[in-house]
Amino acid sequence: GAMGGSASLIPRDLLGEYQELTFLSKQEILLAYKRFSELLPKEERENACSVRVPKSQILTLPELRANPFQHRICHVFSTSETRDDSMSFEDFLDMLSVFSDSATSDIKSHYAFRIFDFDEDGTLDRKDLEQLVNCLTGQGEESRLSSAEMEQLIKNILEESDIDKDGTINLSEFQHVVSRSPDFASSFKIVL
Amino acid sequence: EEPHGAAPVGFLQELPSCQSARRRRGGTQERRPALLSTAGSRGAGTLLQDADDCPAREHPVCMAEKRRIRDSQQADTERLSRWKKWRRTSSKALKKALSEVKSLSAYLVLWRHDIHNIEGKFGTGIQSYFSFLRFMVLLNFVIFILMFSFVTLPTVISKYKIFNSTIVYISSKNIEDICTIYEPSGNKGLVYFYIYLKDLLSGTGFLEMTSLFYGYYSIDAVSISIMNYNFPLAYLLATFAYLALSFLWTLKRSVEGFKHNLVHDADPFQSYCNKVFAGWDFCITDPSAAWLKHCSLLYELQTDLQEEKLKQRIAERRMKEKLRIYSLRIFINIIVIAILSGCFYTIYRVTVFSQENSNDIDNANSQINLLVQYLPSMVITLANFVGPLIFSFLIRFEDYTPAFEIKLTLLRCVFVRLANIGVLLFSLWSQISHCGSDKCKPCGYNYKLYPCWESDVGQEMYKLMIFDFIVILAVPLFVDFPRKLLVTHCSCKLVQWFGYKEFEISDNVLEIIYGQTICWIGTFFSPLLPAIATIKYFIIFYVKKIVLIQTRKPAARPIRASSSKFFFLVVLLIGLLLAFIPLGVSIASIPSSKACGPFRNFNTSWEVIPNTVLEFPTGLQQVLFGMASEAFAVTFFLILCIIMFYIIALAQAHKRVVEELREQLVLESRDKMFLIRKITEAQR
Numbered sequence: 001g002a003m004g005g006s007a008s009l010i011p012r013d014l015l016g017e018y019q020e021l022t023f024l025s026k027q028e029i030l031l032a033y034k035r036f037s038e039l040l041p042k043e044e045r046e047n048a049c050s051v052r053v054p055k056s057q058i059l060t061l062p063e064l065r066a067n068p069f070q071h072r073i074c075h076v077f078s079t080s081e082t083r084d085d086s087m088s089f090e091d092f093l094d095m096l097s098v099f100s101d102s103a104t105s106d107i108k109s110h111y112a113f114r115i116f117d118f119d120e121d122g123t124l125d126r127k128d129l130e131q132l133v134n135c136l137t138g139q140g141e142e143s144r145l146s147s148a149e150m151e152q153l154i155k156n157i158l159e160e161s162d163i164d165k166d167g168t169i170n171l172s173e174f175q176h177v178v179s180r181s182p183d184f185a186s187s188f189k190i191v192l
Numbered sequence: 193e194e195p196h197g198a199a200p201v202g203f204l205q206e207l208p209s210c211q212s213a214r215r216r217r218g219g220t221q222e223r224r225p226a227l228l229s230t231a232g233s234r235g236a237g238t239l240l241q242d243a244d245d246c247p248a249r250e251h252p253v254c255m256a257e258k259r260r261i262r263d264s265q266q267a268d269t270e271r272l273s274r275w276k277k278w279r280r281t282s283s284k285a286l287k288k289a290l291s292e293v294k295s296l297s298a299y300l301v302l303w304r305h306d307i308h309n310i311e312g313k314f315g316t317g318i319q320s321y322f323s324f325l326r327f328m329v330l331l332n333f334v335i336f337i338l339m340f341s342f343v344t345l346p347t348v349i350s351k352y353k354i355f356n357s358t359i360v361y362i363s364s365k366n367i368e369d370i371c372t373i374y375e376p377s378g379n380k381g382l383v384y385f386y387i388y389l390k391d392l393l394s395g396t397g398f399l400e401m402t403s404l405f406y407g408y409y410s411i412d413a414v415s416i417s418i419m420n421y422n423f424p425l426a427y428l429l430a431t432f433a434y435l436a437l438s439f440l441w442t443l444k445r446s447v448e449g450f451k452h453n454l455v456h457d458a459d460p461f462q463s464y465c466n467k468v469f470a471g472w473d474f475c476i477t478d479p480s481a482a483w484l485k486h487c488s489l490l491y492e493l494q495t496d497l498q499e500e501k502l503k504q505r506i507a508e509r510r511m512k513e514k515l516r517i518y519s520l521r522i523f524i525n526i527i528v529i530a531i532l533s534g535c536f537y538t539i540y541r542v543t544v545f546s547q548e549n550s551n552d553i554d555n556a557n558s559q560i561n562l563l564v565q566y567l568p569s570m571v572i573t574l575a576n577f578v579g580p581l582i583f584s585f586l587i588r589f590e591d592y593t594p595a596f597e598i599k600l601t602l603l604r605c606v607f608v609r610l611a612n613i614g615v616l617l618f619s620l621w622s623q624i625s626h627c628g629s630d631k632c633k634p635c636g637y638n639y640k641l642y643p644c645w646e647s648d649v650g651q652e653m654y655k656l657m658i659f660d661f662i663v664i665l666a667v668p669l670f671v672d673f674p675r676k677l678l679v680t681h682c683s684c685k686l687v688q689w690f691g692y693k694e695f696e697i698s699d700n701v702l703e704i705i706y707g708q709t710i711c712w713i714g715t716f717f718s719p720l721l722p723a724i725a726t727i728k729y730f731i732i733f734y735v736k737k738i739v740l741i742q743t744r745k746p747a748a749r750p751i752r753a754s755s756s757k758f759f760f761l762v763v764l765l766i767g768l769l770l771a772f773i774p775l776g777v778s779i780a781s782i783p784s785s786k787a788c789g790p791f792r793n794f795n796t797s798w799e800v801i802p803n804t805v806l807e808f809p810t811g812l813q814q815v816l817f818g819m820a821s822e823a824f825a826v827t828f829f830l831i832l833c834i835i836m837f838y839i840i841a842l843a844q845a846h847k848r849v850v851e852e853l854r855e856q857l858v859l860e861s862r863d864k865m866f867l868i869r870k871i872t873e874a875q876r
Contacts, residue, residue: 019288021249021258025295062312066482067474079254090255097249099474102294110252112469129468136471137493138486145490149497156464156500163854164861177465182758184470186316191308191475 374787636783653714
């Protein structure tokens with residue numbers, strides 16, 4: 001069947017290597033390969049392992065199309081030198097590995113921090129938090145919090161998580177607050 | 193508070209703490225050269241050490257980097273001693289084998305695909321309900337296997353004389369003959385078909401003689417070739433085993449993945465960070481579900497912010513206001529207690545009526561008899577339905593914050609559902625031990641009406657379970673489906689105001705817990721009840737799935753705490769602990785029936801254990817009896833108290849240290865900013 005066909009397209013040692021370097025099981029890697037090659041046009045499916053898929057194609061995946069953080073996810077996991085957020089198969093596997101069930105919470109919180117850091121300065125400051133909340137509540141104008149509510153919300157968030165009171169949340173503070181969050185492990189998960 | 197932008201960013205990025213954070217981050221390509229040069233003497237050594245500590249896949253870097261780390265780890269392994277090399281390779285092989293086993297066992301998981309689809313369409317809140325259903329199916333199946341293999345299987349083997357086994361009947365001398373008369377009215381001769389149906393629904397007639405009920409197991413020991421199987425002891429120990437298993441399994445699941453912060457008093461479910469950082473379900477695949485999620489997140493955040501303002505207002509209440517509110521609350525609580533008492537009294541009277549009239553031979557075969565037998569179940573279901581409505585109406589007057597309102601209503605609903613079962617059992621016992629005119633003297637219980645009272649209790653539990661199942665099947669079919677049709681096709685204003693039914697998670701969970709408590713209490717009196725429960729929950733999964741897909745409207749106010757896994761399991765534990773009480777009373781204090789069951793030769797069911805202990809060697813006997821004595825209990829209790837006080841003191845000391853460290857961190861951060869600004873000024 002389809003599974004058998006794709007198994008023959010990933011060489012055995014590469015499959016073993018992927019199993020070792022990610023948190024995915026063999027079936028999950030094969031399924032990822034199948035879904036990744038479906039994003040490519042027919043001619044390029046043969047060497048799917050070395051081709052880069054443009055961002056617009058990646059965003060057609062059902063797991064990402066409804067996600068408000070889709071652009072950030074593509075940007076964080078893409079290793080493209082031309083910075084066009086295109087993803088290779090290995091980037092795709094990296095992404096699925098972080099979002100899988102068996103990934104450690106350390107890794108998940110690390111990448112969550114990078115995804116939420118919209119301006120990529122290494123900390124979550126007020127602007128990042130504002131953008132984060134706007135992503136959560138929806139894109140329309142009527143689905144945003146008023147500026148007074150936003151102020152209050154950001155003040156509460158910083159009060160809970162900013163330990164050294166410098167007005168920003170750095171990585172260790174983020175990891176600390178997320179480790180106490182009961183819903184994080186179950187919500188930060190994508191399974192194909 | 194000094195603004196962050198005042199100090200130049202360049203300096204901050206050279207600080208050692210920032211370097212180590214970036215190293216853990218794994219940085220992008222261009223920053224690497226800077227990292228290597230400024231890391232200096234710490235760089236090479238610590239990088240290597242970092243790589244050694246954990247496998248390559250736990251590093252948050254891209255695939256190419258992970259390959260490099262793994263290669264350098266392997267190069268290291270070459271240099272290590274043989275012992276360390278062997279240890280490392282064997283641990284790797286072990287991890288690989290474990291992951292293979294795990295991936296294989298993932299295929300055995302029940303309903304994996306269905307639950308995955310539900311998660312994608314409706315989010316993790318609703319998915320947690322269906323995972324909970326799956327857990328119930330598994331739990332009941334395991335309990336069934338336990339009871340079947342230790343209780344039913346030996347009985348069946350010995351009754352049909354398989355494996356050369358025989359039943360051993362031990363007759364005891366000091367039982368009055370009158371207590372041992374038991375003639376269940378199994379159907380003899382030609383009867384109408386509907387009698388069979390009636391018996392199936394009420395557990396009487398032909399069903400009473402089957403292995404479903406306690407009365408079938410009237411054997412004292414089973415001997416298979418040379419082994420002697422102490423059946424009463426096995427029955428009692430199997431009961432304790434399934435209770436302990438349920439307790440431990442539920443406890444294990446509720447502790448998994450939940451790290452409660454014991455130092456700060458903040459409620460982890462109400463925390464804003466939890467709602468914002470863990471707010472989005474990344475598994476949602478359906479755009480309409482995503483839109484619903486956006487709306488509900490917006491609503492939740494706005495409600496919480498308003499609630500905070502409300503709390504401030506509450507804190508500023510004056511004394512007169514407070515007095516008014518408190519007296520109103522006390523009044524409403526009295527009303528609630530009055531309603532509950534009325535409810536309990538009704539159940540008591542109905543049970544007594546039902547018991548008296550169903551034992552009446554005259555209308556033993558009419559349809560009314562079935563109705564009378566089901567009367568307690570119907571009243572309980574009605575109370576379970578009406579109670580929450582009344583509570584949610586009354587709580588509006590008590591002026592609590594919305595989150596607390598929901599919690600309190602839930603607590604009251606849970607209490608009503610579980611207490612109803614308790615009242616039913618209590619009224620049954622009062623009937624069984626009702627010694628009006630010296631009826632109980634010979635046997636200790638009312639032997640005329642209840643020669644085999646455990647079977648009767650088992651029948652009541654069986655009826656409760658069947659009726660619960662019928663209601664869960666009938667309500668979607670006869671209430672929700674017509675309602676949906678009406679709302680879709682009729683545009684009358686009243687009907688539109690009624691609206692679609694929401695998929696209310698907390699109501700559904702309470703239904704399950706009510707059913708499971710019945711099962712736990714009933715399994716002692718009816719060992720095959722868990723099998724019925726397994727089938728029941730199996731069917732309910734598909735029914736609820738269809739209801740959910742048809743409704744397409746998750747609740748508008750998803751309260752995080754009430755839809756979380758933790759809430760389900762805590763309420764399940766409450767149900768289990770409340771189930772211990774009736775079982776404890778039945779086993780230890782009510783005399784077991786002398787006409788049927790494995791405990792005919794004992795005063796109470798519990799007596800098996802002391803009798804068995806008396807057969808142990810003297811030394812062991814003394815130890816065990818010593819453990820049950822008062823001296824030991826008091827000493828044990830005192831030691832537990834001392835340990836508890838010690839741990840509380842330790843926790844308070846830790847809390848103080850954490851507070852001090854937090855203050856110090858804030859001061860250090862300010863110092864850092866100040867110094868950096870001074871350096872920048874000095875440089876200019």
